[in-house]
Amino acid sequence: RTLRGAVVLAVVVGAVSTVLLSVLLMPLWLGAVGYPFTPAFPDLTMPEKLWSILGHVIYALPATVGYALVMRR
Template identity: 55%
Template sequence: MATDTTPTIAPLPNVTTTRLAAGAVGGFVGSILFGLIMQYVIPDPILAMAIPAMYGFSGPAPAVGWAFHQFHGVVLGVAFVVLVGAAGLDDYAHTLRGAASLGVGYGVLTTLLPVIVMPLWLQAVGFPMAPPFPNLAIPGTLITLVGHVVYALPVALAYALTRD
């Protein structure tokens, strides 16, 4: 007699394939918008140098930076869907006002990545232009905050427009 010991994972509430796809598409679109801000407004060579360095590429390598930036955007878009579903905010997220406020909040939350995670990661890989930890440089961090909000709004709006 065999016993099935396959672990099961409980499904997250309100997380569906359609919503995950909306998060991925919204994340891709949002990271294009934020990438343009990074390329043309933020003076540091983040796309060409820092992001490629995180993955072992020496720069300048703007195409590599853009590719990884887009990847980050898709992953964070999917994470938004999981967070909204796990927090039970589905009904709230499906209104435009609710989605916009969640988008702004998620933009603020994701700003912690370049403030906390990115400096540590770049220092760990020996990137010579790694920012200090925590990275609270002004005006760079404020521009990054605006960029992350610009990124997160299409993610949240894509979610709001998705009903299964």
């Protein structure tokens, strides 16, 4: 419920969502639907995954900080 905790939570959510969705699930799903350019499993291409983590963290920040601000009141 603190702003520091909200930022930490956003980093955790960003990292976990990247690992679960981008690294593990997406290659399996793309292979299952027959996409011709399916990445290898697990997809650990760098620096693309670092950009993916950053994007997921930026996406999670408003939700976690907003929740922390609302719960402060």
